[in-house]
Amino acid sequence: MRAGLWFCVLVSFFWGSCLGRFVVEKNSLRVTSPKDLKGVYECAIGNFGVPQYGGTMLGFVVYPKANRKACKAFDEFDISFKTKAGGLPTFLLIERGDCYFTTKAWNAQKAGAAAVLVSDDKIEPLITMDVPEEEMGNADYLQNISIPSALITKDLGDSFKKALANGDMVNVNLDWRESLPHPDERVEYEFWTNSNDECGPKCNSQIEFVRNFKGAAQILEHKGYTQFTPHYITWYCPEAFSLSKQCESQCINHGRYCAPDPEQDFSKGYDGKDVVMQNLRQLCVFKVANESGKPWLWWDYVTDFSIRCPMKEKKFNKECADKVIESLGLDLKRIDKCIGDPDANEENPILKAEQDAQIGHDSRGDVTILPTLVINNRQYRGKLDKAAVLKALCAGFQETTEPAICLTEEIETNECLENNGGCWHDKAANVTACKDTFRGRVCKCPIIHGVQFVGDGYTRCEASGSGRCEINNGGCWKQTKDSTTYSACVEGVSNGCKCPAGFKGDGIKLCEDVDECKERTACQCPECRCKNTWGSYECSCSGDLLYMREHDTCISKKTTEVGWSFLWVIFLGLGIAGLGAYAVYKYRIRNYMDSEIRAIMAQYMPLENQAEVPSHFSHGHV
Ligand SMILES: *[C@@H]1O[C@H](CO)[C@@H](O)[C@H](O)[C@H]1NC(C)=O
Ligand SMILES: *[C@@H]1O[C@H](CO)[C@@H](O)[C@H](O)[C@H]1NC(C)=O
Numbered sequence: 001m002r003a004g005l006w007f008c009v010l011v012s013f014f015w016g017s018c019l020g021r022f023v024v025e026k027n028s029l030r031v032t033s034p035k036d037l038k039g040v041y042e043c044a045i046g047n048f049g050v051p052q053y054g055g056t057m058l059g060f061v062v063y064p065k066a067n068r069k070a071c072k073a074f075d076e077f078d079i080s081f082k083t084k085a086g087g088l089p090t091f092l093l094i095e096r097g098d099c100y101f102t103t104k105a106w107n108a109q110k111a112g113a114a115a116v117l118v119s120d121d122k123i124e125p126l127i128t129m130d131v132p133e134e135e136m137g138n139a140d141y142l143q144n145i146s147i148p149s150a151l152i153t154k155d156l157g158d159s160f161k162k163a164l165a166n167g168d169m170v171n172v173n174l175d176w177r178e179s180l181p182h183p184d185e186r187v188e189y190e191f192w193t194n195s196n197d198e199c200g201p202k203c204n205s206q207i208e209f210v211r212n213f214k215g216a217a218q219i220l221e222h223k224g225y226t227q228f229t230p231h232y233i234t235w236y237c238p239e240a241f242s243l244s245k246q247c248e249s250q251c252i253n254h255g256r257y258c259a260p261d262p263e264q265d266f267s268k269g270y271d272g273k274d275v276v277m278q279n280l281r282q283l284c285v286f287k288v289a290n291e292s293g294k295p296w297l298w299w300d301y302v303t304d305f306s307i308r309c310p311m312k313e314k315k316f317n318k319e320c321a322d323k324v325i326e327s328l329g330l331d332l333k334r335i336d337k338c339i340g341d342p343d344a345n346e347e348n349p350i351l352k353a354e355q356d357a358q359i360g361h362d363s364r365g366d367v368t369i370l371p372t373l374v375i376n377n378r379q380y381r382g383k384l385d386k387a388a389v390l391k392a393l394c395a396g397f398q399e400t401t402e403p404a405i406c407l408t409e410e411i412e413t414n415e416c417l418e419n420n421g422g423c424w425h426d427k428a429a430n431v432t433a434c435k436d437t438f439r440g441r442v443c444k445c446p447i448i449h450g451v452q453f454v455g456d457g458y459t460r461c462e463a464s465g466s467g468r469c470e471i472n473n474g475g476c477w478k479q480t481k482d483s484t485t486y487s488a489c490v491e492g493v494s495n496g497c498k499c500p501a502g503f504k505g506d507g508i509k510l511c512e513d514v515d516e517c518k519e520r521t522a523c524q525c526p527e528c529r530c531k532n533t534w535g536s537y538e539c540s541c542s543g544d545l546l547y548m549r550e551h552d553t554c555i556s557k558k559t560t561e562v563g564w565s566f567l568w569v570i571f572l573g574l575g576i577a578g579l580g581a582y583a584v585y586k587y588r589i590r591n592y593m594d595s596e597i598r599a600i601m602a603q604y605m606p607l608e609n610q611a612e613v614p615s616h617f618s619h620g621h622v
């Protein structure tokens with residue numbers, strides 16, 4: 001029995017169904033003509049497309065001449081159901097069988113049908129038409145199905161066909177107004193999800209939904225219109241296996257709470273245990289956020305975690321999660337306390353409660369499919385898409401108590417006003433990466449005065465490109481003394497800060513003046529007198545000598561015309577030769593010039609000058 005459950009659990013996790021108590025969600029179908037079919041019938045809402053929760057839809061039934069199972073595109077048969085101006089929408093009646101329900105709906109939609117009525121092929125209670133269970137190569141059409149689909153009984157389908165064959169017009173009204181309870185002015189809803197981000201289209205569509213729906217969810221929660229609770233499915237390892245390798249790697253708390261391996265490969269990547277831990281952390285984030293009166297932070301956490309800590313980048317861990325938690329201003333200690341010790345041989349109250357909640361009660365069946373959305377204790381059917389889900393949520397309010405968001409999508413909020421939404425910001429420069437959008441806030445490095453900031457948007461944004469020094473000096477050091485300003489920002493370099501010549505330091509917080517005299521980096525010739533200044537130094541030479549700064553040496557003022565012009569010829573020659581190797585030239589010039597000038601001086605200067613040199617030294621300034 002327990003082993004059976006475990007198997008079922010594994011199967012359902014990946015393939016999405018199990019023998020739990022499954023509730024078929026229904027809407028009603030009212031036939032207004034022909035007369036002998038008049039009445040209200042039940043049909044089952046398909047788990048794809050967009051059911052018009054809270055609304056009704058009027059149309060007339062068409063039974064195609066060919067392609068009656070709608071497994072092929074109707075173009076191939078030259079059939080179209082596009083509504084002409086003033087005409088009633090077409091509800092396409094098609095047969096069950098031979099291909100996926102979603103293929104049928106997609107073909108019908110492409111041909112212009114407004115809704116699909118699938119007639120069951122055997123006499124049985126209504127079932128829920130679901131999406132294909134295995135992954136399919138081109139599953140992107142699933143998200144594009146926007147018409148509602150309903151399964152009708154074989155009996156009703158046969159009656160429709162008979163009436164149509166008699167030339168009767170079959171008018172029906174699909175009605176979803178009572179598909180969800182709507183007792184009061186607050187909607188309670190649950191989202192059953194999973195932190196695993198590597199299970200293909202199913203995981204991708206869950207996280208896509210959270211990102212897209214976040215804005216609306218937060219507004220509704222903020223204003224008290226909804227009470228949202230996230231949920232996570234876990235399973236226990238059958239006791240007989242609790243010490244097996246599989247259970248050890250998939251479970252925490254001695255086999256009590258497990259999730260299947262994300263890659264379905266025990267030997268590599270993340271284990272089921274990592275997923276359970278992350279699920280538990282998300283539950284605790286919700287608990288702590290809810291207790292702080294900010295339950296909507298769950299949406300930010302889950303979105304940010306999926307962006308910042310994906311499995312792909314090997315960041316699906318506590319360290320990365322903690323950074324996200326801190327950026328949202330949540331109390332890490334309380335969350336750690338809530339998580340408890342995953343190695344302890346004891347129940348975790350949070351996960352225990354989740355397992356209990358999996359079992360259905362009242363009108364809600366067991367939760368066995370991920371993701372599952374439960375609205376006012378009824379399972380939502382239809383695609384997981386912002387507009388479709390919002391429509392369903394809005395149908396859960398007692399009439400006239402719907403919030404404005406249900407009536408219009410134009411809504412005003414600015415989640416960046418508080419704590420910059422947890423995004424990167426620079427107080428000094430008054431810039432933030434927080435951007436308010438309809439889908440809630442996003443953390444994205446800004447462009448300010450044409451300067452692009454680059455970084456992850458959460459912990460880091462740096463101005464880059466030209467003009468970056470204009471903004472907060474590019475985040476680099478800058479100081480002014482005696483009306484002289486030095487800056488460590490290097491224009492054009494993407495994000496480097498470099499202390500200017502005459503300074504040393506990291507360039508960001510600090511650049512310190514270099515004492516050239518003490519450090520003996522300049523003005524070191526025997527006849528030089530050195531004086532340090534801020535960012536530079538002064539050097540003078542004794543006697544008749546003149547200090548040549550660029551060569552850091554002293555030369556005599558008393559040179560002949562020939563000497564100077566000869567020197568210039570040499571400089572010019574050096575300049576041309578050195579163009580290509582300027583850097584090398586700069587680096588070596590001091591040594592080079594030293595010997596060169598001495599050689600020149602030996603040739604062209606009066607010998608007594610030469611003789612004076614050592615005397616200066618011996619009289620010493622040092
Ligand atoms: C589904 O819609 C998207 C965007 O509207 C489009 O890019 C894509 O091609 C569509 N897929 C199919 C199979 O039509
Ligand atoms: C969240 O907080 C509200 C109000 O404090 C409370 O009624 C509700 O039960 C809490 N939800 C959960 C799941 O703890």
Ligand SMILES: *[C@@H]1O[C@H](CO)[C@@H](O)[C@H](O)[C@H]1NC(C)=O
Nearest residue numbers: 426427428429430431432448
């Ligand atoms: C920061 O900039 C925003 C708009 O960019 C402005 O509204 C706000 O007053 C500024 N704050 C400070 C402290 O300068």
